[in-house]
Amino acid sequence: xxxxxxxxxxxxxxxxxxxxxxxxxxxxxxxxxxxxxxxxxxxxxxxxxxxxxxxxxxxxxxxxxxxxxxxxxxxxxxxxxxxxxxxxxxxxxxxxxxxxxxxxxxxxxxxxxxxxxxxxxxxxxxxxxxxxxxxxxxxxxxxxxxxxxxxxxxxxxxxxxxxxxxxxxxxxxxxxxxxxxxxxxxxxxxxxxxxxxxxxxxxxxxxxxxxxxxxxxxxxxxxxxxxxxxxxxxxxxxxxxxxxxxxxxxxxxxxxxxxxxxxxxxxxxxxxxxxxxxxxxxxxxxxxxxxxxxxxxxxxxxxxxxxxxxxxxxxxxxxxxxxxxxxxxxxxxxxxxxxxxxxxxxxxxxxxxxxxxxxxxxxxxxxxxxxxxxxxxxxxxxxxxxxxxxxxxxxxxxxxxxxxxxxxxxxxxxxxxxxxxxxxxxxxxxxxxxxxxxxxxxxxxxxxxxxxxxxxxxxxxxxxxxxxxxxxxxxxxxxxxxxxxxxxxxxxxxxxxxxxxxxxxxxxxxxxxxxxxxxxxxxxxxxxxxxxxxxxxxxxxxxxxxxxxxxxxxxxxxxxxxxxxxxxxxxxxxxxxxxxxxxxxxxxxxxxxxxxxxxxxxxxxxxxxxxxxxxxxxxxxxxxxxxxxxxxxxxxxxxxxxxxxxxxxxxxxxxx
Numbered sequence: 001x002x003x004x005x006x007x008x009x010x011x012x013x014x015x016x017x018x019x020x021x022x023x024x025x026x027x028x029x030x031x032x033x034x035x036x037x038x039x040x041x042x043x044x045x046x047x048x049x050x051x052x053x054x055x056x057x058x059x060x061x062x063x064x065x066x067x068x069x070x071x072x073x074x075x076x077x078x079x080x081x082x083x084x085x086x087x088x089x090x091x092x093x094x095x096x097x098x099x100x101x102x103x104x105x106x107x108x109x110x111x112x113x114x115x116x117x118x119x120x121x122x123x124x125x126x127x128x129x130x131x132x133x134x135x136x137x138x139x140x141x142x143x144x145x146x147x148x149x150x151x152x153x154x155x156x157x158x159x160x161x162x163x164x165x166x167x168x169x170x171x172x173x174x175x176x177x178x179x180x181x182x183x184x185x186x187x188x189x190x191x192x193x194x195x196x197x198x199x200x201x202x203x204x205x206x207x208x209x210x211x212x213x214x215x216x217x218x219x220x221x222x223x224x225x226x227x228x229x230x231x232x233x234x235x236x237x238x239x240x241x242x243x244x245x246x247x248x249x250x251x252x253x254x255x256x257x258x259x260x261x262x263x264x265x266x267x268x269x270x271x272x273x274x275x276x277x278x279x280x281x282x283x284x285x286x287x288x289x290x291x292x293x294x295x296x297x298x299x300x301x302x303x304x305x306x307x308x309x310x311x312x313x314x315x316x317x318x319x320x321x322x323x324x325x326x327x328x329x330x331x332x333x334x335x336x337x338x339x340x341x342x343x344x345x346x347x348x349x350x351x352x353x354x355x356x357x358x359x360x361x362x363x364x365x366x367x368x369x370x371x372x373x374x375x376x377x378x379x380x381x382x383x384x385x386x387x388x389x390x391x392x393x394x395x396x397x398x399x400x401x402x403x404x405x406x407x408x409x410x411x412x413x414x415x416x417x418x419x420x421x422x423x424x425x426x427x428x429x430x431x432x433x434x435x436x437x438x439x440x441x442x443x444x445x446x447x448x449x450x451x452x453x454x455x456x457x458x459x460x461x462x463x464x465x466x467x468x469x470x471x472x473x474x475x476x477x478x479x480x481x482x483x484x485x486x487x488x489x490x491x492x493x494x495x496x497x498x499x500x501x502x503x504x505x506x507x508x509x510x511x512x513x514x515x516x517x518x519x520x521x522x523x524x525x526x527x528x529x530x531x532x533x534x535x536x537x538x539x540x541x542x543x544x545x546x547x548x549x550x551x552x553x554x555x556x557x558x559x560x561x562x563x564x565x566x567x568x569x570x571x572x573x574x575x576x577x578x579x580x581x582x583x584x585x586x587x588x589x590x591x592x593x594x595x596x597x598x599x600x601x602x603x604x605x606x607x608x609x610x611x612x613x614x615x616x617x618x619x620x621x622x623x624x625x626x627x628x629x630x631x632x633x634x635x636x637x638x639x640x641x642x643x644x645x646x647x648x649x650x651x652x653x654x655x656x
Contacts, residue, residue, distance in 0.1 A: 014283060015293045033288075036268055038269070040274060041272075044238065051082045056086065060095060072168070073170055074179075079172050082235060103138045103159070103163075104119055106218055106220040109217040109218055116214075118139070123137075140219045153194070156192055166230065167230050181218040184255070185255050188264070203538050207539070227262075227264065230267060232262065233270075248262060314640050315342070317337050317341050351585045357376045370566075378528045379407050380409065381531040382409065384410075384411075385603075386414070386477065392570045393480075407486075407526075410493050410494060414470060416504065478491060494517070499541065505541060516548070532569070569653050575628075579632070630645070
């Protein structure tokens, strides 16, 4: 398979001048809001390589100067890429670990389960592949005996001091702003200690080790210990790091974002890819720090931002507004504020369409979708059974009402999102049916019911149990799609291998997954494809499902039928497109929005209790999704465009 195709998703081309300036003067201007030196690169692979070169250089310098290098190592998913690059440098004779003394930054407190070990994780990716002496690897031991944890932590700190102190720390910036297991609320002077892990940390651990039973506690070096290192290298990749990175680099120092304390260190460097850096001023609002290389997308972004700053709709912006907020370049470029205003107003107006499949017998010059062919064959991919309804249910109803042939491919059964209570309810029903009708295998139902009804431990997710849970949410999807008008014959249960073949639904995407998608696309030969782009989902299913779709599209892009096909990306469960990214906005009337909500409510197993409830407001993903639909409509109204009840938004995926 090719390298990660997520890098193909570019909303607009970010000029490399904003993150690779030609000289120090330009760099100083670009980074005027940044309080931590940050290297921004195009991809995680490139960032990991540069970070590894930096670490290798520090090791070599320290060994040459004093005969050893003392390093603190994290084990998050971002730093693993750096370890892979360090191993390559080791085999290229660019660095040796023979004189490196390593201290792991943290370790999980478990019941003796060796599979859940930070040390093992680093060992597999680094220690076992380089020439480091086993005696020079330090980690926390006897972690089941937490009664003695204070003495253990103090002894670990003394070991670091006896080794000469940390020369360098390599760590991850986690999506909640933590470093190692220093949870939000950790003090700047915090020392090595036992930490109670929050929801986000436990979710990261569960995903990293593919184990639902993530420990509740861990031992970690404190922020004070990490800041005592001579040098700190921190890495962050992907969109889910964007907010934490912005708060770390441009925000105020606060214990709510422990990584923000990096601002006080005099030799720290952060490596981030463009997705992680997307909220930094120089990437997101470059006009505030430099002259811009203006294109249509950047102009739209600037005007949407200006409307937010002034509280005015687009067509009321004046020359003075542009000058006051540093956008006088645009006035000079277009001659007047009015000329810029009308251009962006029309651009945004043209994104709005009540015809997501194209309007027949109409001029499609300024419409997001083309008029012909009509009707279109539309194929929609849904990572979980409910995603297509929650994220674009209104658009699905429009497509069907307007005569298009809509097929929905459900990529995974979503069994991990079904509670034992919903399972029990369905099993009780199944029990009654099996007693009524002969010839049905009753043994599985009887055994599982006994466990659930009589207080036994929750049954393991066997293949049969997973299939039963998956069938619950799939049947709900069938009812929801029936309400929207999608015939049952147009529903495809793909049961993708990455999900089915892994106990936690978090297997690696392989050619087998891509083949499932590719075969279906080749069979239907669609004129439109919709697929999910909620790449920050906490369980990782969306990322894997989307990766398979993109690889299939890449494999098929040169086929004749694909020349007549457009692909659109939707969001909803975990995020929403920014207004300046939107290329197709499908409005909903109050009645249509009510119809979408009614379809969502067919998912009985998801509407009251489901995983990944928001810690902040207690809302479920579907509740936040319909709020986003309303918020986007309100945002369009604030910009001076038409007023709608709600809007679903899409961005076109362009084959490269």
